[in-house]
Amino acid sequence: MKNDSTLKEAGLKVTHPRIKILELLQSHPESHLSAEEIHNKLVKKEETIGLATIYRVLTQLEIAGLIQKNHFDDTQSTYEITKQHHDHLICTNCGKIVEFVNDDLEKLQEKISQNYQFKLNTHVMTLFGICNNGDCHKKK
Amino acid sequence: MKNDSTLKEAGLKVTHPRIKILELLQSHPESHLSAEEIHNKLVKKEETIGLATIYRVLTQLEIAGLIQKNHFDDTQSTYEITKQHHDHLICTNCGKIVEFVNDDLEKLQEKISQNYQFKLNTHVMTLFGICNNGDCHKKK
DNA sequence: TTCCTTGCAAACGTTTTGCATCGGT
């Protein structure tokens, strides 16, 4: 229900695919899903929905600021529901993704941008390493 | 000549395409070239070289640590000769890319990784903003 | 009724691969 007005405010009609995609991403706030994963999940529990629609809706939701697009690797883009600004730590072994916020980092970025006379707009900061979870080596 | 031993040390035969690609990237240390751009530049001044070979060689050179692969956007990957570690500032208006090094940033990344018990391996840090070059708005 | 939205299939741009040939070592 709440998403209805959210979509309307973004100038988008309230349609079945849009509601479903928004709800899916909202129900997986910590996940970073690709368009294909979203498609698979929706097809698995709903009626037909085209992959092209997924892409079109994701693009619109991103422009509206409701979701965020990431491209951690050069193969697929992933999407997550918009939350507080954060960056990512990725385990190159098990694929685990941890979101973090660090104020010092934000300040430092602003400072670096000023050094080079850039007006900072956004940034991407992704740390790649090995997590030491007990179950790290079991995954994937 | 120097590249000959560099390639051999990487376990790669010294072939014409590999030498040419390495030399091209070395002669443009500040550029971030796509596979297609590399192909165009080589075809323009040399004999035939296949685009597939470009990709194969770039992959090998990257594995050998001789070049670095970037994916600033989700369309094309770009390559640059390996230099001192650095990050990037990108002007979203004119496309200008500035490389920078910041020790505080490196230390902070290490600290953040430790906070989350990650053994940091590499990172990607890209700042997007608007440069205030006098000629910024003229480009592109 | 209007015109935005959708599904499907075809097109697209980048990257990868199969295969026969070529060329370092």
Place this chain on the structure above:
DNA sequence: ACCGATGCAAAACGTTTGCAAGGAA
């Protein structure tokens, strides 16, 4: 001579687009 490296063409992959049909306002 061996086996890795290459060129070409075809395939693969994620993503976008054209178009006719469908649906929210």
